[in-house]
Amino acid sequence: MKTEFVDVSETRKRLVVEIPSAVVDAEIERVTRTYSRAARIPGFRPGKVPVKLVKQRFRRQILHDVAHDLIPRAVDDALRERGVEPVDTPDIGEVVVDEGQPLKFTASFETVPPIDPGDYASISVRKPPAVLEADSVETTLKQLQHRMARYEPVENRATQMGDTVTVDLTRHAEGSVENDQHQDVSVELGAPANPPGFDVELSSLLPGAEKQFAIQYPDDHTIKELAGTSVAYSVVVKAIRRRVVPDLDDELAKDLGVDTFEALRERVRQDLLREADQNAERQLRVDLLTELSSRVTVEVPQTLLDREMDRRTEEFERRLVEEKIDPQQTNIDWNQFRESQRASAQEAVKSALVLDEVARREGLSVTDDDIERELARYAERAGRSVAAVRARVEKEGGLGRLQSGLRREKAVDFLLSHARIERG
Numbered sequence: 001m002k003t004e005f006v007d008v009s010e011t012r013k014r015l016v017v018e019i020p021s022a023v024v025d026a027e028i029e030r031v032t033r034t035y036s037r038a039a040r041i042p043g044f045r046p047g048k049v050p051v052k053l054v055k056q057r058f059r060r061q062i063l064h065d066v067a068h069d070l071i072p073r074a075v076d077d078a079l080r081e082r083g084v085e086p087v088d089t090p091d092i093g094e095v096v097v098d099e100g101q102p103l104k105f106t107a108s109f110e111t112v113p114p115i116d117p118g119d120y121a122s123i124s125v126r127k128p129p130a131v132l133e134a135d136s137v138e139t140t141l142k143q144l145q146h147r148m149a150r151y152e153p154v155e156n157r158a159t160q161m162g163d164t165v166t167v168d169l170t171r172h173a174e175g176s177v178e179n180d181q182h183q184d185v186s187v188e189l190g191a192p193a194n195p196p197g198f199d200v201e202l203s204s205l206l207p208g209a210e211k212q213f214a215i216q217y218p219d220d221h222t223i224k225e226l227a228g229t230s231v232a233y234s235v236v237v238k239a240i241r242r243r244v245v246p247d248l249d250d251e252l253a254k255d256l257g258v259d260t261f262e263a264l265r266e267r268v269r270q271d272l273l274r275e276a277d278q279n280a281e282r283q284l285r286v287d288l289l290t291e292l293s294s295r296v297t298v299e300v301p302q303t304l305l306d307r308e309m310d311r312r313t314e315e316f317e318r319r320l321v322e323e324k325i326d327p328q329q330t331n332i333d334w335n336q337f338r339e340s341q342r343a344s345a346q347e348a349v350k351s352a353l354v355l356d357e358v359a360r361r362e363g364l365s366v367t368d369d370d371i372e373r374e375l376a377r378y379a380e381r382a383g384r385s386v387a388a389v390r391a392r393v394e395k396e397g398g399l400g401r402l403q404s405g406l407r408r409e410k411a412v413d414f415l416l417s418h419a420r421i422e423r424g
Helices: 021-038 051-057 059-082 136-147 198-202 250-255 261-294 302-322 334-340 342-362 368-382 386-395 399-418
Strands: 002-007 012-019 091-096 103-110 124-127 150-154 164-173 180-188 210-216 230-244 420-423
Touching (some): 002 059, 021 059, 124 261, 198 230, 261 342, 302 342, 342 399
Antiparallel strands (some): 210 230
């Protein structure tokens, strides 16, 4: 087999292959015999069709199968012989295959260029101190206070701002032929998500009251379908509840599992200190990755860059969905957003390449126990069983990504153990 490697660029390679005609003809004969055993041609018994006729009748399919069988093996052999590992499946083109002729084709692919992580001891990063902001404890206590608020029914007055009103609601959008009906809808008067003017229309209503009104949505409304339209509403007030916020006292502390309010304050302070230390550790690692990416002066494979840009875009879409926002209903230019991720994606790819090279040089590997511990952490956060999490990860083909991530984390730990870390 003849092969020629062409360096198209620092990362893009082209492999030109020619498989000898003898190998091609032998494969044609093998595939033809397979077709002969299954061929159904009028006038011939199964398995008795002449080889020449089989080749004529199924020529295109036979040559396709020959190329399909020989090309992957030839590419694998050529890459293994050169010690080359593509970052993605090679693109095959310019295929020429026929009986009595060599099989010729080209394979184009990208590879990771040589990466030099440099002297580990020359890495210098700073770990910021774990400090609390001036009012962080009081702010957190107030958040806990509001989180523990309860709702009490209101019977002797009309609705007012801050109330949560239970209504039956009928909605008729402009240009629609059908009404949109909902039962027992809870509306918090004054909530930012409410339609413009909705709070005013629902104010000063007694339980049992009925009201019809229309809302004119502004032209720049977040939901495109509603922007500039008028929607008619019909509501029936069924119940009113008011939000009661507890005092910051020992009773609140006991509801949160501690004996006194001062003990609650100290627990909050310790939790915030731990969080601050974790943030400082994360920043330390971010700074390390920034330092590593600056050491990569070679071109990064476009395939890896595209993959990282896609991942970041998809992750942002998932966050919108988690916040109950339909990504398709926003005014986001997704092509522009994806392009805006290019610089940060390039830095991420560069640092990942350095970490992979460090892991390779230092023989860092991920064990089955490492994977099980990580799956257990996922399961605990998600409130699911480890088996269920593993099944989902395997179904999504994520075990390889998980293993790569863990190996890179080990490389980060290794580098931090050799780097100069300034504190404070």
